[in-house]
Amino acid sequence: MKLLRIIFSILFLSFILNGNVYAKNGKGELKLTKQTMQHFIAYLYGSNDKYGDGKNKKNNPYLMTVSANGRSSYYFFCPATITQCQDAMTRDTSAIPDAINRCEKLSGGTKCYVFAKFRKIVWNNGSNRKLRNIPRKLLKDSYKIAEVVQELGFYDGDITKLPAMDYETGLVDKSKKINKSKKITKKKKVEDGDIVKQLKELNSLLESGVISAEEFDKAKKKILE
Numbered sequence: 001m002k003l004l005r006i007i008f009s010i011l012f013l014s015f016i017l018n019g020n021v022y023a024k025n026g027k028g029e030l031k032l033t034k035q036t037m038q039h040f041i042a043y044l045y046g047s048n049d050k051y052g053d054g055k056n057k058k059n060n061p062y063l064m065t066v067s068a069n070g071r072s073s074y075y076f077f078c079p080a081t082i083t084q085c086q087d088a089m090t091r092d093t094s095a096i097p098d099a100i101n102r103c104e105k106l107s108g109g110t111k112c113y114v115f116a117k118f119r120k121i122v123w124n125n126g127s128n129r130k131l132r133n134i135p136r137k138l139l140k141d142s143y144k145i146a147e148v149v150q151e152l153g154f155y156d157g158d159i160t161k162l163p164a165m166d167y168e169t170g171l172v173d174k175s176k177k178i179n180k181s182k183k184i185t186k187k188k189k190v191e192d193g194d195i196v197k198q199l200k201e202l203n204s205l206l207e208s209g210v211i212s213a214e215e216f217d218k219a220k221k222k223i224l225e
Contacts, residue, residue, distance in 0.1 A: 024096050026113035026123035032070045033154050038162055038172065040064065040149065041142055043075045044119055044134060049055070060085050063095055066115035066123070072098050072107035073115070078177040089117065096192050127152040140167055141167035143178045158223075 031124050032040065046059040065077035076099060078085035088094070096114060103112035115123045121132040131152055140144050146159035164176035199220065206216040 009101075019167070024100065024114050026066065026068070026115055027125075030070055030115075030123055030154055032149070034074045034157050034161065036066060036070055037146070037149065037155050037157065038064075039073045039075065040116070041145055041162070041165060042172055043077075043116070044145060044172075045139060045142075045165055046077055047166075060091070061116070061118055063099050063114065064116040065099040065112045067103060067107035067109055067112045069107070069109040072103055072110065072112065074103040074106060074112070075116075078131065085118065121149075121152065121154070123154075125153055127154075139165075143180050146178060180213070188220055195223060 004113070043061045045066050046115060059077040059079045062076040062078040063084055064073060066073045076095060078088065080088070099114070100112045104110065115121065115122065119134040119136065121134070131148055133147065134145060138148070142162075143159065145164060146155070149155050160177055160179070162178050164173045164178045167171050167180040186210050202211075202219050202223070203218060205211045206213065211219070
């Protein structure tokens with residue numbers, strides 16, 4: 001009986017601790033300001049242009065907190081492999097409280113919560129959970145990243161007003177704005193000589209009886225089009 005009580009106590013404590021961890025994740029409606037949106041995109045690129053060993057090097061995004069009014073944010077990078085960073089997250093109990101405290105100092109006391117871990121948005125506003133996981137391949141097009149965040153309902157601003165990102169360095173390029181990538185379609189160029197050659201070959205097939213007059217007309221029309 002005593003053993004059962006001990007096991008129950010351990011399980012209950014574990015539930016409470018896990019509950020507290022998830023309780024730190026943001027929940028409900030959230031609208032990011034232009035500055036916070038810009039910070040989130042920079043966070044995803046993992047560039048650290050301010051601090052020590054990671055200066056001007058691309059790192060993995062680790063943790064980002066945002067105030068409930070969407071106006072303030074704070075984030076950490078991880079200068080290691082994604083696997084090492086994920087392992088560190090499971091062992092590091094101080095990172096989340098630290099990021100929240102730093103965010104709340106910037107927000108003037110407005111409550112802050114975890115917005116993202118690594119490249120996954122954990123703030124639950126009721127949107128599509130699958131879309132909240134930002135794939136690394138989207139880093140080649142910051143416009144698409146902004147589109148996803150907007151589709152999830154976290155940003156209502158004009159994404160064309162956001163500064164561009166340099167994919168190679170991960171730094172914000174304030175001299176440029178992000179642009180919607182244009183899909184380039186290449187038209188196949190058919191030379192006049194090729195058309196004449198195809199018509200001659202087609203006519204030869206007709207004269208030799210390989211194709212009918214009806215088939216000839218259909219094929220000729222297709223070549224000329």
